[in-house]
Amino acid sequence: MASHSELHLTINEIRECRHCAAQLPHVPRPVFSVSAHARILIVGQAPGLKVQQSGIPWNDLSGQLLRTWLQLTPEQFYDDARIAIVPMGFCYPGKGTSGDLPPRQECAPLWHERLLKNMPDVRITLLIGQYAQRYYLQQRMKTSLTETVAHFAEYLPQYFPLPHPSPRNRFWFARHPWFEKEVLPVLRQQIKTALE
Numbered sequence: 443m444a445s446h447s448e449l450h451l452t453i454n455e456i457r458e459c460r461h462c463a464a465q466l467p468h469v470p471r472p473v474f475s476v477s478a479h480a481r482i483l484i485v486g487q488a489p490g491l492k493v494q495q496s497g498i499p500w501n502d503l504s505g506q507l508l509r510t511w512l513q514l515t516p517e518q519f520y521d522d523a524r525i526a527i528v529p530m531g532f533c534y535p536g537k538g539t540s541g542d543l544p545p546r547q548e549c550a551p552l553w554h555e556r557l558l559k560n561m562p563d564v565r566i567t568l569l570i571g572q573y574a575q576r577y578y579l580q581q582r583m584k585t586s587l588t589e590t591v592a593h594f595a596e597y598l599p600q601y602f603p604l605p606h607p608s609p610r611n612r613f614w615f616a617r618h619p620w621f622e623k624e625v626l627p628v629l630r631q632q633i634k635t636a637l638e
Contacts, residue, residue, distance in 0.1 A: 449478050449560035456532060456553055462546045472532035473499050476557055480526035481636045483558075483567040484508075485574040487606065488531030488545035499527040507607035508570070511626055512633050524637060526564065528557055530573045541610060550577050565636040566599060571606040579603065588618065594625055602629060 456472050463470050473489040484500075492502045500508055500519070509519050519525060531545025532553070538544075554577075558564070569575045572587045578601060584590040590603045597603060605611055605621070615621060 446478050446560075449476070449557070452553070452556045452560065456557075459532070459552075461548055461552065462533070465546065466533055467536040468494060468534060470533045471497060473497055474528050474532055475499055475520070475522045476526040476528060476561060477522045478560060479523050479563050480561050481524050481563055481565050482633065483526045483528060483561065483564045484570065485554075485567060485578065486527070486529045486570045487573050488529050488542065489534050490542055491534055494534035499529070503609050504607045507609075511604070511607065511629060513630050514633070518637075526557075526561060528554065530571075530577060545573055566632055567601050569597075569601050569603045571604075575603050588614075591621065591625065594628070598632070602632060604629070 453476065456474065459472055460470055471494055473493055486500070489499065490502055490504070493499060493505075498520075499505070505519075509516065512519070514525075529545065529549070531547075531549045533546070533549075535543040535546055567578065569578050575583050575587065575590055579590065579597065582597070583603075584593060587603075587605060591605055594603055604625075605614055
């Protein structure tokens, strides 16, 4: 049985978390959004620098494209009573040689289970990018993200694997037109059903 007080306790603990502070380029600022009544859970990678600075999840170009995919307005997307946003890494991990570093590996094992057990109304979880897919699908993940996304129907109704909507992935979208034609219509229907 989910407990609101337990969820609030976990939220406060995450906000105060300094577990990886020594490895982060900035002061820790966990960016996430949850409620006990959320119907949809979005599991992404880790906040970029812009999101870290604003404290608003998906407040960037990637977020704009994600909202287009889901056909949700910013008001709908940021309604935490309906949509929860929990990244694999809660804080900006820093810059790597080609883009941001991967999410810190400590976050998901520390916090995800504690959050999820207090969000009993989640009907579908969007797994955005390889880190979320690897963590949640484990052996069920295919040999590549492309193959996992192409076989999205195998993971329904619990999970919906997606590529990351980053502008850096524009070549992926150009090479895989089936994503827009075949995957997005099903995704939009799943979102609509989950929110009904």
